[in-house]
Amino acid sequence: MTTQQIADKLVEYCRTNQSEKAHNELCHADVESFEMPNMPNPHVKGIDAIKAKNKDFDAGVEALHSAEVSDPMVVGNHFTVAMRYDMTMKEQGRINMEEIAVYEVKDGKIVTERYFY
Numbered sequence: 620m621t622t623q624q625i626a627d628k629l630v631e632y633c634r635t636n637q638s639e640k641a642h643n644e645l646c647h648a649d650v651e652s653f654e655m656p657n658m659p660n661p662h663v664k665g666i667d668a669i670k671a672k673n674k675d676f677d678a679g680v681e682a683l684h685s686a687e688v689s690d691p692m693v694v695g696n697h698f699t700v701a702m703r704y705d706m707t708m709k710e711q712g713r714i715n716m717e718e719i720a721v722y723e724v725k726d727g728k729i730v731t732e733r734y735f736y
Contacts, residue, residue, distance in 0.1 A: 620727050621727075622693050622695070622696050622697070622698055622724045623691075623693050623698075625645050625698075625722075625724055625727070625728075625729060626691035626693050626698040626700070626722070627691065628641070628644070628645060629641050629645055629691070629700070629722070629729070630688055630689075630690065630691055630700060632644075632645075633688045633700070633702070634686075634688050636686075638673060639670065639673075642666055642669060642670055642673075643666075645728065645729050646666055646669070646728060646729045646730075647666075647725070647726075647728035647729060647730045648665065648666050649664060649665055649666075649730070650664070650665070650666055650669060650728070650729055650730055650731065650732065651663070651664045651730070651731045651732075652664075652668075652669050652672065652731075652732045652733075652734075653731070653732070653733045653734065654734050655734065655735065655736060659672075659675070660672045660675070669732075679708050679709050679710060680706055680707070680708060680709070681706075681707040681708060681709045682706060682707040683704065683705075683706045684705040684706060684707070684713075685703075685704070685705045686702070686703070686704050686705075687702070687703040687704075688700060688701075688702050689701040689702070696723060696724045696725060697721060697722065697723050697724070698721075698722050698724070699719055699720065699721045699722070700719075700720050700722075701717070701718070701719055701720075702716075702717070702718050702719075702720060703715070703716070703717045704716045704717075716736060717736060718734050718735060718736035719734070719735045719736070720732060720733070720734050720735075721733045721735070
């Protein structure tokens with residue numbers, strides 16, 4: 620798949636709450652994920668580690684009130700997506716979270732994901 624096709628498919632999966640399907644189909648086995656400093660799991664490597672990180676995050680969500688995922692913007696072998704969430708977290712109460720995700724694609728798979736918020 621091209622970077623545009625991967626970006627479009629990722630957005631589709633995010634909008635339909637199919638993150639595990641996105642990871643299984645679109646990510647390289649050795650994909651790396653980078654969160655902001657001082658966050659839990661600021662850097663993990665490997666698809667299993669990313670799935671575990673996402674599972675931990677999801678376990679902390681009490682309720683998802685709304686989610687918005689922008690259309691992707693593709694430049695070369697990178698693409699970016701804006702994400703906005705209104706959710707209630709078990710430990711923090713209701714929050715609004717906005718982030719920009721930047722993905723790098725090589726050989727038809729996502730090899731890095733970086734989140735800025």
